[in-house]
Amino acid sequence: MVRDLGPLVAAEASAEAHGDAVDSGDLEQSVWVRLLERLDAEGPPPDAAGWVAGAVRDEARRARSRSLREHPYPAEPAAGPAACPERAALVAERRRALRAAVARAPGRCRRLLTAMLAPDDPTYREIAGQLGISQGSLGPMRSRCLGCLRRMLATEVAAPAPWGKER
Known part of the structure; x- marks a missing residue:
């Protein structure tokens, strides 16, 4: 399953992450974790390609909303004495x-x-x-x-x- 879906997950994650401030590697990893959770609970999806496209979109949406809620720590104070x-x-x-x-x-x-x-x-x-x-x-x-x-x-x-x- 990994060998069959790997290129598809990578391509979908790269395409979805390109327009946003989301790292495609992180997005791809989130989709794989989500697939493992699904396999454990429900088994393999009937339409794997469709499921991957939907999962990538969902994970990208989650990452976007998370980035809007999260605020980076303030920059370190000036290095001057x-x-x-x-x-x-x-x-x-x-x-x-x-x-x-x-x-x-x-x-x-x-x-x-x-x-x-x-x-x-x-x-x-x-x-x-x-x-x-x-x-x-x-x-x-x-x-x-x-x-x-x-x-x-x-x-x-x-x-x-x-x-x-x-x-």
Whole structure:
């Protein structure tokens, strides 16, 4: 019966779901459940093709009326720190920990990291000009300073995953 009615149920469900906001797979599954319930209670329908067409229409109508009654949950609150006091406190604590670690960094690293964390988001050219170094040496120096900062923060922050690059 499944082999014989499968293509018909799929085609009817796809055709009925196309015009509505109903998923054809869900509609098809509802029809199969309804057929199993019928087989258990009354036996197979005499006109299986007609029964499938009617069942698909009925299930689509039910799905439409259900979608009109159901209302989705409201969207999650904004992800910004102002949306949640806990999140704002955590963000502020992370910033304080980062600024404290930058303040403890050695001289050149402290100057570079402070320049990189500036609120006006300077470019590499601006940072290099401010520090009086060449723009080409800024990348390697940044890498060394970030490694130093990682080591300093390792005791304050949870260890990275075992497959991470830094340990």
